[in-house]
Amino acid sequence: MATMNILILVCLGYVVLLFGVAFAADRMAAAGRGRWLRSPLIYTLSLSIYCTAWTFYGAVGSAARSGLEFVTIYLGPTLVMISWWWGLRKLVRVGRSQRVTSIADLISSRYGKSNTLAICVTILAVLGGTPYIALQLQSITLSFSIFAEADPSGLYREGASVFWVAAGLAVFAILFGTRNLDANERHHGVVTAIALESVVKLFALLAVGIFVVWGIAGGVTPMMERIDASEIGRWNVDAGRWMTITFLSAAAFVCLPRMFQVMVVENDDEAHLRTAAWAFPLYLLLMSLFVVPIAVVGLDLLPAGSNPDLFVLTVPLSQGNDWLAMLSFIGGFSSATSMVIVTAMALSTMVSNHVVMPIWLNTRERRSSISGDVRNVVLMARRISIAAIMALGFFYYRLSGGGAALASIGLVAFAGISQILPALVGGLFWRGATRTGALVGLSVGFGLWVYTLLLPGMGGGIMSASVIENGPFGMGWLRPQALFGLEGLDPMTHTVLWSLSLNALAFCVASLLSFPSPLERLQGAQFVNVFDHSVAPGGWTGSVAQSEDLMIMTQRILGAAPAQEFFQAEAERQGVRGRLPEPTPGFLERLERELSGSVGAATAHAMIGQIVGGSSVSVEDLLAVADESAQLLEYSSQLEAKSAELTRTARKLREANEKLTQISMQKDAFLGQVSHELRTPMTSIRAFSEIMRDTDGLSADETRRYATIIHDEALRLTRLLDDLLDLSVLENGQVNLNMGEASLRTVLDRAVSTALAGAERRLKVRRSLPSERVALHTDLDRLGQVFINLISNAQKYCDAAEPTLTISAHDVGGQLVIDFVDNGSGVPADAQSMVFEKFARVGFDKAGGAGLGLAICREIMQRLGGEIVYLPGQGGAAFRVSLPLAHRQAAQ
Amino acid sequence: MLPFLGAALVVIPLLWPRADVAGLGMPLSSAMLYIFISWAGMIGVSFLFGLAARRMVAREDASTEAAPWRP
Known part of the structure; x- marks a missing residue:
C-alpha cells in the first residue's frame, strides 16, 4: 500500500487546486466579475479560519481528556457573533471608515495614530502568533507521521517535511497575500481559497463523524448509550475553566490578528455580518457535533496510549477506510494551511506597516535625496516579514521539539492576544480612553501573561522550579501560579483573572489620570460615535505647490497608474483643468485613507504630514x-x-x-x-x-x-x-389714619392761619386759589400738620427782607403736587440730602426747633401714600408734596 | 437581550452536579443534547434577529434617502 506516495500526490494536487482557485478568483475580481466572491457565504466561510488544525484535531483530543470542555472554544465566538449588532458591527464600521489594515493599526489609529502602541500590539501578536504557527506545523507533521507509520517504504523524514510545508505555505501567502497593496482591493484570491478550505474541513469532519456514528456505532441511540458508558460519560467540567475558556475564546475571536484580517479588513459589506451572525455559529455547531462520538469511539477502539489528538485520522485508518482517512487528512491540512496563510499575512502587514515602514521613513528623512520606490519597499517588507514569521514558527517548532508542550500553547496564545481586549473595547465605547491608558494596560497585561503563564509553561529551562514553588527570592505572594496568594486555581483561570482584570484596571486608571492629545480626542469621537459621523478625521490644509509632491509620493506607494488615476479622478471631481487637483482638506483626507490602506494609518498620516506640514481641524x-x-x-x-x-x-x-x-x-x-x-x-x-x-x-x-x-x-x-x-408712632406704622374729605383749599387755609398765628415776622403767602379746588380724601389733620410744618419753616428760616411763600398745586402724571417755594437763600446744597433726617438742622439753631419736623413730615407723607421732597434750584427753599390723585377720585 | 440570554444558557451547565463531587453526574449524552439544542436555539434567534435588523437598516436607509439632496 503506497499510502505515503498517494498522500503526497493528493496534497500536491490539493495545493495546486488551491492555487488555481485563488488565481482564478483574483482574475475574476480584477475583471469585475464574480459577484459571488463578495457574497455573505464566502465571508462566513472565511471566518472559519478560526477553526485551525488545533481545533480540528485537538477538539477530539480535548473531548477524550476532559469531556465537553472543548465546546467552550466554540461557544465564545458564538456569543460574540450573536451579539454582532452591539459589537462587531461597530468594529467593522470603524475598520471600513478608517481603512485599518490590522488590529495594531486599529488600536494605533484610535489612540491618536500612535506608532508606539502599534508596535506593542505587533510584538504581542507576533509573540502569540508564532507558537500558534508552530502548532499548525506540528499537526501537519503528526498527521503525516501517522501515514508514514503505515507506509512500509519508510522514506518519510519529519524534519524535511516540516521544512517543506513551512516553505510551501510561505510561498502561497507571499504569492496571494502581497499581490496588491491597497487593503480596499482586498485579497479575493486568498479569501476564496480559505472559503474552499473551510468547506473541505467541515466536509471531512462530518464524513468522519457520520462514519463513526452510523458506520461503527450503528446509529444515534446506540451511540448515545456508548457515550454514557464511556470513561468520559459523566458531566465533569471545572466551572472556572469553563467560563474562562468561553470568555477567552470570545476575546481571542475578536483580537486574533487573523480573525481581524478576515472579519474586518477583508469585509466587503457590513450586511454580511447579518448572515454570518447565524451562519458562523451554525458552522461551529456542525464542526463540534461529532467531536464527542469520535472521541468515544476512538477511546473504545484504539489501544490505550494512542494519541487522542489524532483520533480523527486513526479511527478511519484502524477500520481500513484509507480514503476517509485521506479526506480527514486533507481537512486537517486545510485547517492548518488556511490559518497559517492568513496569520502570516496579517502579521506581515503589521510588521511592515508599524515596524519596517517607520524605520525606513526615518532613514529616508535623513538622506535628502529620495530614492527607491515606496511601493516596492512595502511589498518587499511584507514578503520578508511573511518569510521571517514562517521561519520563526518553524524554528519554534524545532526548538520546542513538538510533543505535548505545544498542545497547550493554543490557549496560552489566546490568553496573550486577549490582552488587547481592554484597549480595543475601551477604544470603541469609551471616549475617555487615552493612549497612556492603553499603553499601561497592555504592558501590565502582557507582563502578567508572560510571568504567570508563558514562562512557567515553557518548562524548567527558563523559569526554575524553585521560583514556581516559592516565588522569586522566596517571596511567596509573587509565586507565578498563585499570585497574591490566590491558590487552588487552574493556571489558565489564574492568569486570565489576574492579567485581564489588572490590565483593565490599569487601563481605566491611567486613562482617567492622563489627558488625551487633540488628535486622540478627534479619533476617539470618530470611533465611539462612528454611526453618527463616518468621516475620516484630521483634516489637512495645503497649497497647490504640494500637489506635485503628493503625486510623487502616491506614485511610489500605490504605483504609477493607480496614483495617476486617483489624482485624475480627484481633479475631475474638483473641476480643475489638468491632472493635479487642489490639495483641499477633502482630497487630502481621501488620499490619506487611500494610502493608509497600503501602509497603515500611522505611516500614511506621517507621510502626508511630512509634505503638507500642519494639519487642521474641520468643522465636522x-x-x-x-x-x-x-x-x-x-x-x-x-x-x-x-x-x-x-x-x-x-x-x-x-x-x-x-x-x-x-x-x-x-x-x-x-x-x-x-x-x-x-x-x-x-x-x-x-x-x-x-x-x-x-x-x-x-x-x-x-x-x-x-x-x-x-x-x-x-x-x-x-x-x-x-x-x-x-x-x-409713625415709624412703627402704628398710626391710625383718620380719613376725611375736604378741598385742598380748606386744608391750606387752616394750615396758613395756624402756622402764622402769633408770628413775630410777617410772611407773605401767595396762593393760586383756582388750582386749589381739589377735593381730598385723606387724613386731613396729618396733611395739615405737614403743611403747617412747611409754612412755619418758611416763616422761621426765610432770610429775605420781605419773606414770601408761594404755594401752588398741579396735576403731574396722575399725582397732586403741591409746591412750597419761598424767596430766601434756600437750603445749602450739601445739606439738602439731610433735611429730612432726624435732628437735621440747617445753620445754627435760630428758633430752637428740635429738627424733627421734616422727618415727621416725611413719615406722614409715606403713610398717606405720597412723598415730600426738596426741590433744588427754585430760587429759595422749595418743598414738593405729592399725593396720589386716586384719593381725589375716590373722594368724588 | 440576546447576548445575556446566550451567556445564561452557557452558564447553566455549571449548576449541574459534577461526577467527582456527586458520585454520578449528569450523563454526557444529556449534556450534549442540552448544549447543542440551546446552541441551535441561539442560532435560530440570531437568524430571526438578522431579519429584523435587515428591516431596521432598510428603514434607516429609506429615511436617509428621503432627505433632501445636498451638494
Missing part, C-alpha cells in the same frame, strides 16, 4: 468633539447659573447686613442726639431753678424772668417729647 471634527463638550458646557452652565444665584444671594445678604449696620448706627446716633436735645433744656431748667432756690432776695422781676425761662424750656421739652412720640 469640532462638532464631533463638541458633542462631548456640549455635555460639559451644559453641566458647566448649570454650575454657572447656580454660582450666579449664590452670588446674588450673597449680595442681598451683604446689602441686608449693611442696612442693619446702618440702622444700628442710626439708632445709636439717634439716642445720642435725643440725649443731647433733652439735656440742653434740662441744663437751663436746672440752672435757673437752682438760682431761684439758693439765691435769697431775688426781685419779683427776676423771679418772673427765671420762671418764664424755666417754663419755656419745659414747653420746649414737652414739644420735643411730643415730636419724638409722634415720630416713633
